Amino acid sequence: MDGFPHKQFAKPAFQKVNDHVWDIPTTFKKGMRVPARIIASKPLLDQMDLMVFDQLTNVATLPGIIDYSFCMPDGHSGYGFSIGGVAAMDTEKGVISPGGIGFDINCGVRMVKTNLTFAEVRPKIRQLTDLLFQRVPAGVGSSGFVKLNASQFRTLVEEGARWAVAQGYGWEEDLALTEEEGCIAGADQEKISNRAIQRGLNQIGTLGSGNHYLEIQVVKEENIADPAIAKRMGIFPEQVVVMFHCGSRGFGHQVATDYLELFLSVMERKYKIQILDRELACAPFQSKEGQDYFAAMKGGINMSFANRQTILHRIRECFSATFNRPAEEMGLRQVYDVAHNTAKLEDHIVQGKKQRVLMHRKGATRAFGPGRKEIPPVYRDIGQPVLIGGSMETGSYLLLGTEGAEKLTFASTCHGSGRTMSRTQARRQWHGQKLQEDMEKRGIYVRTTSFPGLAEEAGGAYKDIDEVIQTADRAGISKSVVRLGPVANVKG
Amino acid sequence: MAYRFVEDVSLADVAFEASAPSLEELLVEGAKATFETMVRLDGVEPKVVKKVRITAASAEQLFFRWIGELVFLKDADELVFSRFAVKVTRKGKRFALEGQAAGEKIDPAKHVLNVDVKAITYHHFSVLETPQGWKAFVILDI
Numbered sequence: 001m002d003g004f005p006h007k008q009f010a011k012p013a014f015q016k017v018n019d020h021v022w023d024i025p026t027t028f029k030k031g032m033r034v035p036a037r038i039i040a041s042k043p044l045l046d047q048m049d050l051m052v053f054d055q056l057t058n059v060a061t062l063p064g065i066i067d068y069s070f071c072m073p074d075g076h077s078g079y080g081f082s083i084g085g086v087a088a089m090d091t092e093k094g095v096i097s098p099g100g101i102g103f104d105i106n107c108g109v110r111m112v113k114t115n116l117t118f119a120e121v122r123p124k125i126r127q128l129t130d131l132l133f134q135r136v137p138a139g140v141g142s143s144g145f146v147k148l149n150a151s152q153f154r155t156l157v158e159e160g161a162r163w164a165v166a167q168g169y170g171w172e173e174d175l176a177l178t179e180e181e182g183c184i185a186g187a188d189q190e191k192i193s194n195r196a197i198q199r200g201l202n203q204i205g206t207l208g209s210g211n212h213y214l215e216i217q218v219v220k221e222e223n224i225a226d227p228a229i230a231k232r233m234g235i236f237p238e239q240v241v242v243m244f245h246c247g248s249r250g251f252g253h254q255v256a257t258d259y260l261e262l263f264l265s266v267m268e269r270k271y272k273i274q275i276l277d278r279e280l281a282c283a284p285f286q287s288k289e290g291q292d293y294f295a296a297m298k299g300g301i302n303m304s305f306a307n308r309q310t311i312l313h314r315i316r317e318c319f320s321a322t323f324n325r326p327a328e329e330m331g332l333r334q335v336y337d338v339a340h341n342t343a344k345l346e347d348h349i350v351q352g353k354k355q356r357v358l359m360h361r362k363g364a365t366r367a368f369g370p371g372r373k374e375i376p377p378v379y380r381d382i383g384q385p386v387l388i389g390g391s392m393e394t395g396s397y398l399l400l401g402t403e404g405a406e407k408l409t410f411a412s413t414c415h416g417s418g419r420t421m422s423r424t425q426a427r428r429q430w431h432g433q434k435l436q437e438d439m440e441k442r443g444i445y446v447r448t449t450s451f452p453g454l455a456e457e458a459g460g461a462y463k464d465i466d467e468v469i470q471t472a473d474r475a476g477i478s479k480s481v482v483r484l485g486p487v488a489n490v491k492g
Numbered sequence: 493m494a495y496r497f498v499e500d501v502s503l504a505d506v507a508f509e510a511s512a513p514s515l516e517e518l519l520v521e522g523a524k525a526t527f528e529t530m531v532r533l534d535g536v537e538p539k540v541v542k543k544v545r546i547t548a549a550s551a552e553q554l555f556f557r558w559i560g561e562l563v564f565l566k567d568a569d570e571l572v573f574s575r576f577a578v579k580v581t582r583k584g585k586r587f588a589l590e591g592q593a594a595g596e597k598i599d600p601a602k603h604v605l606n607v608d609v610k611a612i613t614y615h616h617f618s619v620l621e622t623p624q625g626w627k628a629f630v631i632l633d634i
Contacts, residue, residue, distance in 0.1 A: 079633065199564055200567070201568070452604075492608070
C-alpha cells in the first residue's frame with residue numbers, strides 16, 4: 001500500500017537563531033512565502049517527528065501569512081497545520097483555514113481554585129471523583145443533563161457561556177474570567193447547518209474522549225515558581241484546584257467538516273488557490289465563504305465556552321454534595337479559561353506598525369503580556385493566565401503571558417505537553433487496568449469510560465512537560481507561576 | 493478484504509488502510525475500522541438499523557461522506573454500529589450509495605469503548621481502484 005509517504009520527509013537544515021528558536025528558510029520548499037520558526041530546546045526539536053516540519057512549511061505557503069509559520073515547543077504532527085501551529089494572516093490578502101483551527105473548535109482548558117487543602121479533601125477524594133465521573137459525562141458519544149431543542153441550541157451558540165450563566169449554570173464572575181468573556185462577538189447561527197446542531201444537541205456538559213479530562217490537582221510549595229504572583233492569584237501551598245480540558249464536541253467537529261467540504265469545492269475553482277495538503281483547504285478571509293466560516297466557527301467557540309461553563313457548574317455541585325457545604329464557602333472560583341484551537345482577530349505589531357491580523361492557533365494558547373485590554377482587569381498588570389494541561393500522570397501548569405510572546409510569536413505559547421508516541425504503540429506498551437492500579441498506588445485516583453483509551457493517554461506517551469514549560473519560559477513566550485500535581489482524574 | 497491500523501503516522505490520531513475487491517466492500521471495511529476505533533465491535537448487537545443515502549462526485553468523496561455520516565449518527569443518535577451493508581450505483585460520473593448501519597445505543601456498562609472519532613480527515617486521504625481491487629488510506633481525527 002502506497003498510501004503514506006511518512007518515511008520520505010526530508011529533515012530540514014535548521015538555522016539556529018538562539019538556543020530556543022530555529023528557522024527553516026523559504027528555500028526548503030517551493031512556494032514558501034515566509035520561513036518556518038520553531039520554538040524548542042534542542043532535545044525537543046530532535047524529538048519532533050519529520051511530518052511536523054513538512055506541515056509547518058506547507059502552512060508557510062498559504063496566501064497572506066505574515067512573518068513566520070510558527071511551531072510551539074509542544075508541537076507534533078497533526079493534519080493540515082501541525083499541533084502547536086500558529087499563523088498570523090493578513091485580513092485583506094490572507095486566507096482562513098479550518099485546518100489551522102482543528103475539528104475541535106475552541107478546545108481549551110479551564111481552571112478552578114478552592115480554599116480547601118489536600119488534607120481536607122483527601123478523605124473524600126474517591127467519593128468526590130466518583131461523583132464527578134457520574135455527573136460530568138465522558139467518553140464516546142456521551143450526552144449531558146441539559147436538554148435543549150434546536151432553537152434553544154441556536155441561541156446558545158450565539159451567547160456562549162452567558163447563556164449557561166443565565167440558566168443558572170455558574171456565576172456572573174466566571175464570565176469576566178473567561179477568554180472573550182465567554183462569548184465571542186459575531187457568531188452567526190444562520191451559518192451553521194442543522195446537522196451540526198443535531199450532532200451537538202445533547203452534548204452540553206460533557207467532556208468527550210481522547211486527551212480530554214477533568215483533574216483534581218494539588219499545589220506543592222516546592223512547585224510554586226513565583227510565590228508573589230501565585231499569592232496574588234489566590235494560589236497557596238497544599239491547595240486543591242480543578243482543571244479540565246474539552247471543546248465543542250460533535251457540534252464543532254461538524255461545523256469544521258461542513259466547511260472543509262465547502263472550501264475544497266471553491267478553493268481552486270473560484271479562488272485559484274493551490275495548497276499542498278487538502279486539510280489546508282481555505283478561502284480568502286474576505287470572501288463570502290471565508291466570512292461564513294468565521295461566523296460559524298465563532299458559534300463553535302461559544303458552544304465550547306457554554307460547555308465548559310456548564311461543567312464548572314457541575315463541579316461546584318459535586319464539591320457541595322461531597323463536603324455538604326456551599327461552593328461559595330469552599331471558594332470554588334474560576335481562575336481563567338483559555339481556548340487553544342481558534343482563529344481570532346487581534347492587534348499586533350507588524351513591521352513596526354499596529355495591524356489587525358487573523359490569528360490561527362491550533363494547539364497553541366494566546367499569551368498576552370501585561371497591559372492588553374483583552375486581559376481581565378484583575379490580571380491586566382501581570383499578564384494573561386495561560387493554562388497548560390499535561391499528561392494525566394505528570395502534572396499541569398499555570399503560566400502567564402508575556403511581552404516577549406507578543407514580540408516573538410504573535411502572543412502565542414504552548415498548550416500541553418505534546419505526544420511523542422502513537423496511540424496504538426501506547427496501547428501495546430501499557431494496559432489500561434494495570435495503569436489505573438499503578439497510578440492509584442502513586443496517589444492518583446482515576447476513573448475512565450475506556451481502559452484502552454486510558455492506556456493511550458499514559459504519561460510515557462507524552463513529552464516531558466517540564467522541558468516544554470522551561471523552553472517556553474527561556475524563549476520568553478510565557479512564564480511559569482505554578483506546577484500542579486494530579487491526585488484524581490476523570491478520563492473520557 | 494481487510495483493514496489494518498497503521499502506526500507512527502499521526503501521533504495523536506488514528507490511521508488505517510483498507511483493501512477490498514469492490515468499492516462497496518471497501519466502504520464496509522472503512523466503516524468497521526472507524527467504529528473499531530471507538531468500540532469493540534463484537535460487543536455491539538445489531539438492534540437498530542439506520543438507512544443512509546449519499547451521492548458524490550467521486551469514489552473518494554463517497555467514502556468521505558459515508559464515514560462522515562456514520563460519525564454524525566454516532567453523536568446525533570448516540571449509536572455505535574457493528575454491521576454495515578452498502579450498495580453503490582454509478583450514473584455517469586456520479587456515485588450514489590444506499591447503505592445500512594446496524595448497531596445499538598451506546599452503553600458504557602455493556603460496550604468496551606475506546607476513543608471517540610471526531611471526524612474523517614483529508615490528510616493523506618486516498619481511495620484508489622487498482623488492478624488488485626480497491627484501496628483506501630484514512631486518518632481519523634481523535
